[in-house]
Amino acid sequence: MNGRGRLLPIAAAIGFVGIFLFWILYYGRTPETPQSIFEAAGPVARMQLNLFWWIFWAATIVFIVVELAFVYALFHFRRRSGDPLPAQTHGNMPLEIGWTIAPAIILAIIAVPTVSVLWKVLTLPNEGVRLEVEAVAHQWWWEFNYPSLGIKTANEMHIPAGTVAVIKLESKDVIHSFWIPKLGGKLDMIPGQHNVMWLQGDEPGVYYGQCAEFCGEGHALMRFRAIVDTKEDFDKWTALQKQPAGAPTTGAAAAGRDIFMGKGACAGCHTVRGTDARGPVGPDLTHIGSRLTIAAGIMDNTHDNLAKWIADPEGLKPGNLMGTVITKGKFSSDELNGLASYLGSLK
Ligand SMILES: [Cu+2]
Numbered sequence: 001m002n003g004r005g006r007l008l009p010i011a012a013a014i015g016f017v018g019i020f021l022f023w024i025l026y027y028g029r030t031p032e033t034p035q036s037i038f039e040a041a042g043p044v045a046r047m048q049l050n051l052f053w054w055i056f057w058a059a060t061i062v063f064i065v066v067e068l069a070f071v072y073a074l075f076h077f078r079r080r081s082g083d084p085l086p087a088q089t090h091g092n093m094p095l096e097i098g099w100t101i102a103p104a105i106i107l108a109i110i111a112v113p114t115v116s117v118l119w120k121v122l123t124l125p126n127e128g129v130r131l132e133v134e135a136v137a138h139q140w141w142w143e144f145n146y147p148s149l150g151i152k153t154a155n156e157m158h159i160p161a162g163t164v165a166v167i168k169l170e171s172k173d174v175i176h177s178f179w180i181p182k183l184g185g186k187l188d189m190i191p192g193q194h195n196v197m198w199l200q201g202d203e204p205g206v207y208y209g210q211c212a213e214f215c216g217e218g219h220a221l222m223r224f225r226a227i228v229d230t231k232e233d234f235d236k237w238t239a240l241q242k243q244p245a246g247a248p249t250t251g252a253a254a255a256g257r258d259i260f261m262g263k264g265a266c267a268g269c270h271t272v273r274g275t276d277a278r279g280p281v282g283p284d285l286t287h288i289g290s291r292l293t294i295a296a297g298i299m300d301n302t303h304d305n306l307a308k309w310i311a312d313p314e315g316l317k318p319g320n321l322m323g324t325v326i327t328k329g330k331f332s333s334d335e336l337n338g339l340a341s342y343l344g345s346l347k
Pocket of ligand 1: 175177211222
């Protein structure tokens with residue numbers, strides 16, 4: 001093959017790799033999707049994102065320099081017909097020293113912001129208002145306790161905007177990981193170990209969370225929401241959550257309550273404060289009606305979805321504990337309607 005003939009496949013390969021890289025970078029940057037890290041909505045996520053870009057550009061410069069040297073060498077030092085065997089060398093002291101020192105310098109440059117961000121993320125801020133939240137992971141849902149407020153809820157963590165939330169991470173069973181991509185993270189939740197992280201949301205909004213450590217078959221369905229409230233909304237939410245459950249006001253809801261407390265066996269696993277339901281196994285349902293989603297963020301909280309969930313928890317989240325007792329076909333559609341009405345009324 002002549003020189004031209006060889007140039008073509010190389011140019012094609014470089015072009016292909018270039019387009020591929022551009023495609024990954026351009027479409028991989030998806031700030032508008034709910035679990036993208038490319039839109040930081042709080043100081044921790046912002047520090048982590050800045051660090052990402054710092055390392056990304058350092059790596060990009062290294063990539064370009066190495067590729068340019070590589071392509072240059074490919075053409076400039078190519079063997080031409082009639083060339084004698086080149087001089088055989090074994091090691092070149094300045095070069096050897098150079099390419100040992102250069103990576104060390106690059107790593108040192110990257111280490112400065114890395115260590116600084118690690119330090120800031122791992123050190124709890126002392127000044128400012130702080131709110132303590134206990135997050136307890138279960139296969140495959142989240143319990144949120146607010147010890148200083150006396151609140152217990154599940155799958156939706158409310159925090160006021162502009163306030164440092166100090167989050168204590170625990171697990172009831174296997175290792176899980178706490179991650180709210182737009183607010184920061186992630187940190188493992190390990191049985192018997194007390195990890196602590198802090199987060200802060202700048203603006204009110206709903207941010208998606210997700211378990212980030214494989215924890216069994218329901219892992220991908222172990223989601224949650226972090227709801228950053230205005231100060232007023234947070235106080236309203238707090239006041240509501242402190243209340244015991246209200247009494248049912250419709251016939252359907254009253255019938256649902258009776259099934260819940262009786263033959264449904266729901267009360268053995270779930271707590272509804274202010275009633276006889278004191279089960280410690282599943283999520284606290286005292287104010288389930290005030291949540292946006294059900295079953296760890298997998299469905300919107302609507303009457304129909306509640307009925308669907310109670311009709312077949314195993315079908316919606318295979319392997320979950322509720323499905324071992326509440327099996328498909330256990331309830332008539334009237335009973336499902338009653339149960340969903342009751343739960344929906346627990347605002
Ligand atoms: Cu998990």
